[in-house]
Amino acid sequence: MxxxxxxxxxxxxxxxxxxxxxxxxxxxxxxxxxxxxxxxxxxxxxxxxxxxxxxxxxxxxxxxxxxxxxxxxxxxxxxxxxxxxxxxxxxxxxxxxxxxxxxxxxxxxxxxxxxxxxxxxxxxxxxxxxxxxxxxxxxxxxxxxxxxxxxxxxxxxxxxxxxxxxxxxxxxxxxxxxxxxxxxxxxxxxxxxxxxxxxxxxxxxxxxxxxxxxxxxxxxxxxxxxxxxxxxxxxxxxxxxxxxxxxxxxxxxxxxxxxxxxxxxxxxxxxxxxGDDHGLRVPPRLAPVQAVVVAVKGDDAVLAEARRTGERLRAAGVRVHVDDRTDLPFGRRAVDWELKGVPVRIEIGPRDLADGTAVLVRRIRGSRRPVPSEALPALLPRMLEDDQALLLEESRRHRTDRTAEVTGIEEAVAAAGTGWARIPWDRLGPEGEARLAEQGVTVRCLVAADGSVPASEDQPGNVAVVARAY
Amino acid sequence: MxxxxxxxxxxxxxxxxxxxxxxxxxxxxxxxxxxxxxxxxxxxxxxxxxxxxxxxxxxxxxxxxxxxxxxxxxxxxxxxxxxxxxxxxxxxxxxxxxxxxxxxxxxxxxxxxxxxxxxxxxxxxxxxxxxxxxxxxxxxxxxxxxxxxxxxxxxxxxxxxxxxxxxxxxxxxxxxxxxxxxxxxxxxxxxxxxxxxxxxxxxxxxxxxxxxxxxxxxxxxxxxxxxxxxxxxxxxxxxxxxxxxxxxxxxxxxxxxxxxxxxxxxxxxxxxxxGDDHGLRVPPRLAPVQAVVVAVKGDDAVLAEARRTGERLRAAGVRVHVDDRTDLPFGRRAVDWELKGVPVRIEIGPRDLADGTAVLVRRIRGSRRPVPSEALPALLPRMLEDDQALLLEESRRHRTDRTAEVTGIEEAVAAAGTGWARIPWDRLGPEGEARLAEQGVTVRCLVAADGSVPASEDQPGNVAVVARAY
Incomplete structure (x- = not known):
């Protein structure tokens, strides 16, 4: 990596x-x-x-x-x-x-x-x-x-x-x-x-x-x-x-x-x-390819083991792709799968084959370790669910860490430099909203005091979530 | 019907x-x-x-x-x-x-x-x-x-x-x-x-x-x-x-x-x-709805039985829809399902319920008979496959019955009034093709003598299939 x-x-x-x-x-x-x-x-x-x-x-x-x-x-x-x-x-x-x-x-x-x-x-x-x-x-x-x-x-x-x-x-x-x-x-x-x-x-x-x-x-x-x-x-x-x-x-x-x-x-x-600096990270439940099995070398035994592993994972309900493009350098292929954000990469080379192991690389967690090949079909479905949960948790933490509670327009604009701001709607109102807009900050939505969706714009306790937007 | x-x-x-x-x-x-x-x-x-x-x-x-x-x-x-x-x-x-x-x-x-x-x-x-x-x-x-x-x-x-x-x-x-x-x-x-x-x-x-x-x-x-x-x-x-x-x-x-x-x-x-004069007939393997279970009357017991039958057929792998629109006349609904060409219709009314039967209507075959309700999940998948085969066979017979073997352009035009004509391509050629086209008849394709797809236009033995086309 x-x-x-x-x-x-x-x-x-x-x-x-x-x-x-x-x-x-x-x-x-x-x-x-x-x-x-x-x-x-x-x-x-x-x-x-x-x-x-x-x-x-x-x-x-x-x-x-x-x-x-x-x-x-x-x-x-x-x-x-x-x-x-x-x-x-x-x-x-x-x-x-x-x-x-x-x-x-x-x-x-x-x-x-x-x-x-x-x-x-x-x-x-x-x-x-x-x-x-x-x-x-x-x-x-x-x-x-x-x-x-x-x-x-x-x-x-x-x-x-x-x-x-x-x-x-x-x-x-x-x-x-x-x-x-x-x-x-x-x-x-x-x-x-x-x-x-x-x-x-x-x-x-x-x-x-x-x-x-x-x-x-x-x-x-x-x-x-x-x-x-x-x-x-x-x-x-x-x-x-x-x-x-x-x-x-x-x-x-x-x-x-x-x-x-x-x-x-x-x-x-x-x-x-x-995404991160290495590329995309695709949530396992979405991923068209949840696990890619990479044959490190174009050795017959390695290719056979990669295909066999692919079959066994498919039988365990995992969406698998076997990368047998051994005419391309291994490093280039590894970078490509990182970029594409495939959740799990299983690398099989001649040495792994001899040991009865494979190298398991988890894209979301960023971990890399050898595991016994036989254990993969039982391990993977649970791992994918764990990584799915981790991604959601990271997303939640990122949002809460970067959201500021503010009461004034100046503060809201400052907070929007690095994240979101939450400001009581009765302090902002349509006029404050227009002033924010002049500085490129918009009200993304109104949320009720309890976090639910407000039944009306003027429901007491409404909070405006404001930010710069793509 | x-x-x-x-x-x-x-x-x-x-x-x-x-x-x-x-x-x-x-x-x-x-x-x-x-x-x-x-x-x-x-x-x-x-x-x-x-x-x-x-x-x-x-x-x-x-x-x-x-x-x-x-x-x-x-x-x-x-x-x-x-x-x-x-x-x-x-x-x-x-x-x-x-x-x-x-x-x-x-x-x-x-x-x-x-x-x-x-x-x-x-x-x-x-x-x-x-x-x-x-x-x-x-x-x-x-x-x-x-x-x-x-x-x-x-x-x-x-x-x-x-x-x-x-x-x-x-x-x-x-x-x-x-x-x-x-x-x-x-x-x-x-x-x-x-x-x-x-x-x-x-x-x-x-x-x-x-x-x-x-x-x-x-x-x-x-x-x-x-x-x-x-x-x-x-x-x-x-x-x-x-x-x-x-x-x-x-x-x-x-x-x-x-x-x-x-x-x-x-x-x-x-x-x-x-399609026939009553409407569409959808091949069972394609049909989004393979069987519709029609509750004849808005009676609680009838509705319950219709839904239960739907569930049991679904469990048998049949794509089912339950028609519980009992505020509409039964006859109108039956005509609607005929028009839409749903392969199998199962009608359940109060009398059927008492008898433990349902009326089974097969759209492709045009048959209608009472069957024991319990038998439906075992019967239907085989019936649908039979009706699929029947439809293909009808299609084959229709085509062969309406295809004439001809040798001249006049004959080909005459045959195209009611069906297709097959004419040796070396008798027709691009010039004959142009003459046919003037009368609204086109060469749909060339087929080889053995029925396969010819490797070239001038392969000996090619036959032209000619017809009027939509």
């Missing part, structure tokens, strides 16, 4: 370290059109595992997947006033197609509330059709002026949920359920991120929503990352698109709606929250 | 029946932009199952998933002459973004060979980097003048594979492997479609390829549907994008490439190939 540094150290230049890691761990490349991104196989493998885990949770919450078109008539966007104001500056517009100029330009979806509502209006007739719970996995385009791989890209991949309910309460509860059972659960239990759940202020809400719930994570350099949001849309889109249902007592009522999304930004968050 | 017809009968108007079925089985709606499509949850569920089965086969063939950008600089398309000529008329062009006119317009990808090659040129350095085997699941846009839901839509979902190899032979063999182990295997074993594997003629090849392999299926009205294609690209894109590698003997060589794709058209094919 003690190699010459392959990455810019985090302490020297965090954004540069981030870029270096993404390139050297082969997660992504910049695309040819400004702000777009090529997600390489290893990066995409992380996203696929995220999709699997999220998709299972979304389905457990009762939503079904569907697919709405990429191209939306420009006139749809204009139907909800706040929404169009929020998204107009970021739109990509198709003006020509099939060799002709289009009569009405179409936009590449920046999000799908408008087109979804057009169809909800057709599908929803009576209270029996509610709740209508839909999710889609798709790409969206928002023209980015200051792009950064994974965190802010012109095109990104995401899931967007869209639901319609008979009552305000049902919609509110469903947005909260997704926030808790899908997003918070996934981020904590799978990504091992100690995220803070909260409520956005009016200033930070989604364009067209009446309430936005968020989960915020702390990066290695003490900034904030918004990880997933759930919106109560009220009846804003229902009124704009005339989405109504016949109630049990025979009246036409507008539906109440939610939308909620999470994106490939989570791959960037994984880097920024769990 | 004997209801008034809910669909236009196939014999009256096949295209109308197709449209009716897609609407009433809730597979898809037309999108607002001409030729686009909203895939509804039941239709998307079919696609998700296709993705799962295909993705496992693609990974088993050694390819890894990645993601390339949606937006491609217009100049990239122009680099390969045949390619741009083939796709130019179908492109959608973004000219404005972020509130400004773009300096260089960008196209919405119609396929990704060009942008993939731009990156392969960077990633491939030496023979050690080959073969490079990549797949992506994505949406593409091709402006369609005569759209039809699922079969030809302006935007569609697909997987596109892109690979680079050191030699012509390796690329040729890999295209053939995908054709056989991914596409043919999936279409036959999962979709129960008796497809014909063959080679496209020069006229029908993919724009930029040196060879295209195809799988063609016969629709209920005797036409042809192209289901999946694999292309040998030769060095065409490698030369256009300068994709070279350092060979073992130290020389710079162009790579040899393949690309291969299959799309949401397969959902339309499922309808056109397996």
């Amino acid at each position: 003690a190699q010459a540094p392959v990455l810019t150290p985090r302490a020297d230049d965090f954004p540069r370290w981030y870029q270096d890691l993404i390139a050297k761990a082969e997660l992504a490349d910049n695309g040819p059109v400004r702000g777009t991104m090529v997600v390489r196989p290893y990066g995409y493998g992380l996203w696929e595992r995220m999709q699997q885990e999220m998709d299972a949770r979304i389905k457990a919450a009762g939503a079904a997947n569907a697919y709405f078109p990429l191209l939306i008539p420009q006139s749809y966007l204009a139907k909800e006033a706040e929404h169009v104001e929020g998204f107009a500056p970021e739109l990509a517009v198709v003006t020509h197609a099939g060799g002709k100029e289009l009569e009405e330009p179409v936009v590449v979806r920046p999000t799908s509330e408008t087109i979804v509502n057009e169809y909800f209006s057709k599908w929803v007739q009576s209270y029996r059709d509610l709740p209508l719970l839909i999710n889609q996995w798709a790409n969206v385009v928002r023209w980015e002026l200051r792009p950064r791989l994974f965190l802010r890209t012109t095109e990104f991949l995401w899931q967007e949920g869209h639901t319609a309910h008979a009552t305000f309460e049902d919609a509110r509860d469903y947005a909260a359920r997704i926030h808790r059972e899908v997003y918070a659960d996934f981020l904590r239990e799978v990504l091992a991120m100690d995220v803070v759940p909260g409520r956005k202020t009016g200033r930070e809400r989604f364009a067209g929503a009446i309430n936005t719930l968020t989960l915020e994570g702390m990066t290695g350099d003490g900034k904030a990352l918004q990880l997933a949001t759930s919106h109560e849309l009220g009846q804003n889109f229902a009124r704009a698109f005339d989405t109504r249902y016949l109630s049990k007592d025979g009246r036409q009522e507008y539906v109440w709606q939610t939308s909620w999304g999470s994106t490939t930004r989570m791959v960037g968050a994984l880097v920024m929250m769990h | 004997a209801q008034a017809p809910v669909l236009t009968p196939r014999a009256d108007d096949f295209p109308r029946w197709y449209q009716d079925l897609i609407a009433k089985a809730e597979l898809a709606d037309n999108g607002p932009v001409r030729g686009t499509m909203v895939v509804r949850p039941y239709g998307y569920g079919l696609w998700e199952r296709m993705q799962q089965e295909m993705d496992a086969r693609i990974k088993a063939a050694g390819a890894a998933n990645a993601y390339f950008p949606l937006l491609i600089p217009q100049s990239y398309l122009a680099k390969e002459a045949e390619h741009v000529e083939g796709f130019a008329p179908e492109l959608a062009v973004v000219t404005h973004a972020g509130g400004k006119e773009l300096e260089e317009p960008v196209v919405v990808r119609p396929t990704s060979e060009t942008i993939v090659n731009e990156y392969f040129s960077k990633w491939v350095q030496s023979y050690r980097d080959l073969p490079l085997l990549i797949n992506q699941w994505a949406n593409v846009v091709r402006w369609e003048l005569r759209p039809r839901l699922f079969l030809r839509t302006t935007e569609f979902l697909w997987q596109e594979g892109h690979t680079a190899h050191a030699t012509f032979e390796d690329a040729r063999d890999y295209a053939a492997r995908i054709h056989r182990e991914v596409y043919a295997d999936f279409l036959r074993e999962v979709l129960a479609m008796d497809v014909v594997p063959g080679r496209k003629t020069g006229r029908e090849r993919f724009a930029g390829a040196i060879n295209t392999l195809t799988l063609e299926g016969m629709t209920g009205d005797g036409k042809a549907l192209q289901l999946a294609t694999s292309h040998e690209l030769g060095q065409n894109f490698a030369r256009a994008f300068d994709t070279r590698y350092l060979s073992k003997d130290g020389r710079q060589e162009y790579v040899w490439q393949t690309s291969w794709g299959s799309t949401t058209r397969m959902v339309g094919a499922l309808v056109m190939m397996h």
Whole structure:
């Protein structure tokens, strides 16, 4: 492990370290059109595992997947006033197609509330059709002026949920359920991120929503990352698109709606929250490869033992890859697996073979020791769970160590230089929030006195979590 | 089952029946932009199952998933002459973004060979980097003048594979492997479609390829549907994008490439190939819901028994849905499940409960009989496999019954009125092919005398399969 540094150290230049890691761990490349991104196989493998885990949770919450078109008539966007104001500056517009100029330009979806509502209006007739719970996995385009791989890209991949309910309460509860059972659960239990759940202020809400719930994570350099949001849309889109249902007592009522999304930004968050100066550290529950078995030399017996170990670990339920690229130097391969953050590396060379041992390297803990080969299948599943827990605990400690309790704006700005600040919302308020924003510090979310998500912005005891954000 | 017809009968108007079925089985709606499509949850569920089965086969063939950008600089398309000529008329062009006119317009990808090659040129350095085997699941846009839901839509979902190899032979063999182990295997074993594997003629090849392999299926009205294609690209894109590698003997060589794709058209094919006058019939191995347990009445004991039956079938490995919407008339629900083509329906009412039986309705076979409830978990898995085999056998019989052996062009055109014709390629040739095309009949593929895929267009004994196509 003690190699010459392959990455810019985090302490020297965090954004540069981030870029270096993404390139050297082969997660992504910049695309040819400004702000777009090529997600390489290893990066995409992380996203696929995220999709699997999220998709299972979304389905457990009762939503079904569907697919709405990429191209939306420009006139749809204009139907909800706040929404169009929020998204107009970021739109990509198709003006020509099939060799002709289009009569009405179409936009590449920046999000799908408008087109979804057009169809909800057709599908929803009576209270029996509610709740209508839909999710889609798709790409969206928002023209980015200051792009950064994974965190802010012109095109990104995401899931967007869209639901319609008979009552305000049902919609509110469903947005909260997704926030808790899908997003918070996934981020904590799978990504091992100690995220803070909260409520956005009016200033930070989604364009067209009446309430936005968020989960915020702390990066290695003490900034904030918004990880997933759930919106109560009220009846804003229902009124704009005339989405109504016949109630049990025979009246036409507008539906109440939610939308909620999470994106490939989570791959960037994984880097920024769990990476170290040697590379990425992937939480074992997420890892597409939990253990890599490295044949140190291209010796037949070594290769056979590496493959046999791979088989035995696979049988024990571990996601394994056998690295038999013995035409490449061992040191280079070891550095590569460190960079990619595979949780466990098992090195097998001729001497280990003779001893009946293998060298076990744990990426998250940073340990390295020989173990009897026969013990590996029993050891590994428990070790992976221990390392998962350690990563979450590190994340919790990092956040609490770098969060200051403050009462004034000056203090908050100072604290945001190295971490987050918590300040009573009744001391800050929308005016204080605007003053902070002038200095590049934003209210990431409001949390209640007991740590729960506040039922309203002005609930007594609310605390604002403020930080600089990516 | 004997209801008034809910669909236009196939014999009256096949295209109308197709449209009716897609609407009433809730597979898809037309999108607002001409030729686009909203895939509804039941239709998307079919696609998700296709993705799962295909993705496992693609990974088993050694390819890894990645993601390339949606937006491609217009100049990239122009680099390969045949390619741009083939796709130019179908492109959608973004000219404005972020509130400004773009300096260089960008196209919405119609396929990704060009942008993939731009990156392969960077990633491939030496023979050690080959073969490079990549797949992506994505949406593409091709402006369609005569759209039809699922079969030809302006935007569609697909997987596109892109690979680079050191030699012509390796690329040729890999295209053939995908054709056989991914596409043919999936279409036959999962979709129960008796497809014909063959080679496209020069006229029908993919724009930029040196060879295209195809799988063609016969629709209920005797036409042809192209289901999946694999292309040998030769060095065409490698030369256009300068994709070279350092060979073992130290020389710079162009790579040899393949690309291969299959799309949401397969959902339309499922309808056109397996549907009947009552609706869709979903092959059991594909079906997202293999058995639906219908509670006939909203009686507590009936509902409890329906749920218990659902649990027991789930434990037996069957994908089950319990229909407890007893506020809707039973007849309407039965018709709905017929339309959706769920392979097995189990109806439980108060009388069945008293008898310890349930009514078992098999959609593919069209049978209906009472069975002892306790026997269901043991019966169903075998029944589903039998019905899967029956569907494939029906598909084979339909194709062979409707395929004529002919020797002249007049005869071929006549046969194409109700089915396919097979005509020796040395009797037809490119000139005969052009004459057929004038009458709307195309060469779907060439097959060798022994039924295998010909190694070349002019291999002696080649037979042309000709038909009208969707």
